[in-house]
Amino acid sequence: MMTQDTLNKLQQMKLAGMATGFNEQMMSSNSLHLSFEERFGMLVDQELTYRENNRLKRLLKAAKLRESACMEDIDYRSGRGIDRSEMASLALCQWINQGLNLVLGGPAGVGKTWLACAFGNQACRKGLSVIFQRLPLLLEDLALSHADGSFHKRLTQLAKVDLLILDDFGIAAMSASSRNDLLEVLDQRSGRKSTLMTSQLPMERWHEYLSGGNLTVADAILDRLLSGSQRINLQGESMRKHRSNKKP
Numbered sequence: 001m002m003t004q005d006t007l008n009k010l011q012q013m014k015l016a017g018m019a020t021g022f023n024e025q026m027m028s029s030n031s032l033h034l035s036f037e038e039r040f041g042m043l044v045d046q047e048l049t050y051r052e053n054n055r056l057k058r059l060l061k062a063a064k065l066r067e068s069a070c071m072e073d074i075d076y077r078s079g080r081g082i083d084r085s086e087m088a089s090l091a092l093c094q095w096i097n098q099g100l101n102l103v104l105g106g107p108a109g110v111g112k113t114w115l116a117c118a119f120g121n122q123a124c125r126k127g128l129s130v131i132f133q134r135l136p137l138l139l140e141d142l143a144l145s146h147a148d149g150s151f152h153k154r155l156t157q158l159a160k161v162d163l164l165i166l167d168d169f170g171i172a173a174m175s176a177s178s179r180n181d182l183l184e185v186l187d188q189r190s191g192r193k194s195t196l197m198t199s200q201l202p203m204e205r206w207h208e209y210l211s212g213g214n215l216t217v218a219d220a221i222l223d224r225l226l227s228g229s230q231r232i233n234l235q236g237e238s239m240r241k242h243r244s245n246k247k248p
Contacts, residue, residue: 003026006022007019007022007023010022015047016047016050017046017047017048017049017050017051018043018044018046018047018050020046020050021042021043021046021047022043025039025042025043055127056124056125059124059127059128059129059130060121060124062129062130062131063120063121063124063129063130063131063132064131064132065117065120065121065130065132065165066113066117066132066134066167067113067114067117067118068117069114069115069117069118069121070118070121070122071087071091071118071119071121071122073118074087074115074118075111075239077236079235079236080110080111080234080235080236081106081232081233081234081235081236082115082232082234086232090102090119090230091122093122093123093126093128095194095230096123096126096128096162096163096194097128098194099189099191099192099193099194100194100228100229100230101194101195101196101197101225101226101228101229101230102119102194102195102196102197102229102230102231102232103196103197103198103199103203103225103226103229103230103231103232104116104196104197104198104199104231104232104234105198105199105200105201105202105203105231105232105233105234106200106233106234106235107200107235108200108238109237109238109239110234110235110236110237110238110239111234111239112167112198112199112200112234113167113168113198114239115232115234116132116165116167116196116198117132117165119163119165119196120132120163120165120196123162123163128162128163129160129161129162129163130161130162130163130164130165131157131158131161131163131164131165132165132167133164133165133166133167134166134167134168135166135167135168135169135171135182135197136168136171136172138166138185139174139178139181139182141154142154142155142178142181142185143177143178143181146177155184155185155188156188158185158188158189159185159188159189159192159193160193161193162193162194163193163194163195163196164185164189164193164194164195164196165195165196165198166195166196166197166198167198168198168199168200169197169198169199169201170199170200170201170205170206170209171199171200171201174209174210174212175212176212176214176217179210179212179214179217179218179221180217182221183217183220183221183224186221186224186225187220187224189224190224195225197225203231206222207219207222210222
């Protein structure tokens with residue numbers, strides 16, 4: 001009876017991990033030889049692990065990453081332009097803590113989106129908030145938000161997230177309003193939060209793509225995105241074919 005009362009109280013206090021651990025200890029003889037301090041320490045560890053796992057699930061769900069990717073599965077085959085030491089450094093996520101940006105470039109199929117999602121997954125594992133968005137769809141969403149009056153609410157949401165992943169920059173034509181919306185998003189985040197951009201458009205064509213007759217907006221966007229940013233240019237053959245060959 002006392003055991004059940006204790007379990008109920010742990011649940012009431014929202015200590016589900018500790019409750020599970022306590023029940024396991026009571027049902028098994030494996031921990032009987034341990035001291036009170038050791039058994040209590042195990043319960044604290046189980047509660048911490050439970051909370052960390054739940055937080056990771058929430059962060060990954062909110063991130064809506066397009067690919068199920070992680071840093072441990074990066075393909076370092078020769079010719080891809082991916083350096084192990086550089087990836088190990090980026091995996092620490094200090095660049096995100098410092099509010100720096102990252103640009104992943106390269107032709108279609110080389111794994112830009114997959115690698116971006118691997119960075120997003122790593123950030124979630126570090127307890128950081130992430131949002132993945134295809135840039136063309138985000139700009140459409142922002143255009144609609146002007147009409148229903150939710151633009152500033154959406155802008156605030158994007159400004160708060162630790163890592164904003166914008167996929168497929170340069171893949172679709174941008175209107176003047178879309179360029180202004182992108183500038184607003186980047187301006188709210190510049191120097192405070194990190195943005196990861198993927199693009200198959202060569203960087204030397206970015207200014208032309210963004211200008212549309214307005215050089216000032218193009219300059220402002222590139223300044224906020226590229227100033228102090230780290231850039232990785234992926235190369236080699238398409239990874240889509242390689243990944244499909246690995247599937248059973």
